[in-house]
Amino acid sequence: MPNVTINDIARCAGVSKATVSRVLNHPDVVDEKTRKTVQRVMEEKNYRPSVTARNLSNRKSSTIGVILPQVDNMFFGEMLRGMIHVADKNELTIMCFNSDDSKKKDLQTLEILAGHRVRGLIYVPAVSYEEKNERKVLNRYLRTLDAPVVIADRNIDLPVDGVFFDxxxxxxxxxxxxxxxxxxxxxxxxxxxxxxxxxxxxxxxxxxxxxxxxxxxxxxxxxxxxxxxxxxxxxxxxxxxxxxxxxxxxxxxxxxxxxxxxxxxxxxxxxxxxxxxxxxxxxxxxxxxxxxxxxERDAYQMGQKALEQLINRIAFPDRAYRHIIIESPFVKQSL
Missing domain, CATH: 3.40.50.2300 (Response regulator)
Known part of the structure; x- marks a missing residue:
């Protein structure tokens, strides 16, 4: 199947190519009805805008920040490989940090990433941030990113997209x-x-x-x-x-x-x-x-889906947040 182009979206939505471009790059200047129509057509057609082109028009980085709790753990290594696979296909760069399961390093890394103006963040939290004051601090650091966030593996109940196992x-x-x-x-x-x-x-x-x-x-x-x-x-x-x-x-x-x-x-x-x-x-x-x-928990698939979620969030910033649950079947060999 040929790739869907911006011209295809414009034709199906009954708008100009320039309007589609504005929905992608400056959605706040497009009236709500038109914006939602264009975004609905994009989702129906499974349209994947060029992240690189959008970065040039928005003067934004093509770098995706990733925070993992244990990069030497093969589960998270596989997750990172899945992200890299999707990043390579979308001309994105991964900037990965290891928190060592430390809340202090977690927050320090968020501060560093804010300085790099990353395009988005895939985040496996070091701790649960369940105390009210802890959650306030975390939210403050996440806001300084000014970028979409996808939580992976460890659900800490934030109003963001996520990919998890049950x-x-x-x-x-x-x-x-x-x-x-x-x-x-x-x-x-x-x-x-x-x-x-x-x-x-x-x-x-x-x-x-x-x-x-x-x-x-x-x-x-x-x-x-x-x-x-x-x-x-x-x-x-x-x-x-x-x-x-x-x-x-x-x-x-x-x-x-x-x-x-x-x-x-x-x-x-x-x-x-x-x-x-x-x-x-x-x-x-x-x-x-x-x-x-x-x-069997497919960490590679989790990494892929996490970055795909982030790319979709960049393309459709106004859509409802989604949590994807990946199945983890039991494999019996000797009981």
């Missing part, structure tokens, strides 16, 4: 699969409950357990900081328990790494001694042919 539902379904396979002694290695994601994952696990009428010992509930070291230390302590769990759910790829390191260091293994359910695929286990189970 981790609570995914964890619920995975835990149900474990229970239906006959396991009653189920451990979970999760992260801090001060973060929304940690609570969502925990709530999905607990809902499945409660529905099944199971009681999980407190020592099977391991809450750390989502790091390899934290998961490693908690697994070492778990393996000292007189009654061992038969299945262990690990709530991100770093907790899975820490769990596996401790298990194999002790001379035990999966799936012989423990069945493992990992939140996120572990490519190395697939390469080695070690059977495990996982919730």
């Amino acid at each position: 981790d609570s539902a995914a964890m619920y379904e995975a835990t149900r699969e474990v229970i239906e396979a006959g396991h009653t002694r189920i451990a979970i290695i999760n992260g801090t409950q001060e973060r929304v994601l940690g609570r969502q994952r925990q709530s999905g696990f607990e809902r499945a357990v409660e529905e099944a009428g199971l009681t999980i010992p407190e020592e099977y509930i391991m809450l750390g900081d989502y790091s390899i070291q934290s998961a490693y230390m908690m697994t070492k302590e778990m393996m000292k328990l007189p009654v061992q769990p038969t299945a262990v759910i690990t709530c991100n790829n770093d907790t899975t790494k820490g769990f596996l390191e401790a298990v194999y260091e002790s001379g035990r293994s999966i799936p012989l001694d423990y069945k493992n359910v990992s939140l996120d695929k572990m490519e190395m286990l697939n390469i080695l042919g070690i059977p495990y189970n996982y919730i």
Whole structure:
């Protein structure tokens, strides 16, 4: 199918090419009825305006800011690759920053990006910003950007576009699969409950357990900081328990790494001694042919959709905010 041009939009909307250009570049000078008609036609035709051309006319940067909490985490590395794929197709440049899951660095980076006058921001927040004063500070920093924002992965309930997984539902379904396979002694290695994601994952696990009428010992509930070291230390302590769990759910790829390191260091293994359910695929286990189970969250797709959302927001600044939920299926190999 040939690309839709600005002339096609003008013809279908019954306006001049100049009017379409004004809707794209200076929508505030076009009357509301005409503007909405043109924008509706653009959406119907799936029109993708040239970001580069618009940047030249608006004298705005073609740089997209990205803030990630852990660039060395392969999940976020995949997310970044997805963004770069879309950026390359749209002649955009990615400027990526690592917050190290630090609120202080998060806010410092927002201040830096405001100075660079980025075209837009894809933002994975370091913390949940749930306290009223924290949220005020965050909103003030975001306003200084004077650019559209898309939140990815960690929903902090802002009036902006977003792309997320439903981790609570995914964890619920995975835990149900474990229970239906006959396991009653189920451990979970999760992260801090001060973060929304940690609570969502925990709530999905607990809902499945409660529905099944199971009681999980407190020592099977391991809450750390989502790091390899934290998961490693908690697994070492778990393996000292007189009654061992038969299945262990690990709530991100770093907790899975820490769990596996401790298990194999002790001379035990999966799936012989423990069945493992990992939140996120572990490519190395697939390469080695070690059977495990996982919730498949496509970080690459999340990165693509996040930047596509941002490009659409730049093209249609007045449309309603949208949240995209990406499915995360359970993959069973050995339960």
